[in-house]
Amino acid sequence: MIEVYSWPTPNGHKVHIMLEECGLPYHVHPVNIGTGDQFKPDFLRISPNNKIPAIVDPEGPEGEPISLFESGAILLYLAGKTGKFLPQGTTAKYEVLQWLMFQMGGVGPMLGQTHHFRIYAPEKIGYAIDRYTNEAARLYGVMDRRLSKSKYLGGQDYSIADIAVFPWLRSWKNQGIDWADFPHLKGWFDEIAARPAVQRGVEVLSTNSSRPLTDDKARDILFGKQQYQRR
Structure with missing residues (x-):
């Protein structure tokens, strides 16, 4: 069984969705990033960048245990382990x-900054809000154009590219997005959201707060001096 160290954020949801889509058994360990669980020594041993998610697979390559951090690396690992959601052909794989x-x-990174300056920053800086809101809309436009020509982001088949992007767009309102401006992307989004494995994946840890910034202490843990201490 794969051990998953996570929290209900977009990056956490990527891995939850992938595990559900692949049908792999897993056990979730909540890492409350609002109270500083990400800085605990046991977690840092598997995620030295103090970020969720991370996994430990006791049945890794050649039967040896493996631990991984970085959500993109985890998606690639799980795709390789199961042979699912990443094409085998060279051209299709790189697409x-x-x-x-x-x-x-x-x-x-860009939508994360959009969230930060629009919602979490203690000082509302107009330049930063405009910069990242505009960049969010630009990225939505890139994806909308792609999906006007392709059924899924990576081609004609559902893949880890779709799994990676989808959770970030669930907060479209917070990013200042109007879905009417991106009809192809909206159709894709609704289709992905209707997948049973996706619905199960976004429910993982849903009883925990998905917005841990409930007080100044939590804000300091995520964005203040504690985040930047050398460990």
Whole structure:
């Protein structure tokens, strides 16, 4: 059974959805990022960047245990382990991988900054809000154009690229997005949201707070000096 160290955030949901889609047995260990669980030594041993999610698979390559951090790496590992949601053909595989990298390098970081400056930042900085809201809309536009020509982001088949992107778009309202501007992406989003495995995946840890910034202490843990301490 795969051990999953996670929290109900977009990056956590990626891995929950992938495990559900693959039908792999797993056990979830909540890592409350609002109270500082991510800085505990036991977690840092498997996730040295103090970020969720991370996994430990006792039945890794050649039957040896393996631990992994970084959600994109975990998706690739699970795709390789199961042979699912990543094409075998070279061209098709790289078509998927480029959209996975688009999520890892663009959608995640930029929408994360959009959330931060629109919602969490203690000071509302107009320039930052405009910059990241506009970048969010630009990224939505890139995906909308892609999906006007392709059934899924990585091609004609559902893949880890779709699994990676979908959780980040669930907070579209917080990103200042109007779905009417992105009809192809909205159709894709609704289709992904209707998948039973996706619905199960986003329910993982749903009884926990998905917005841990309930007080100044939680805000300091995530965005303040505790985040930047050398460990």
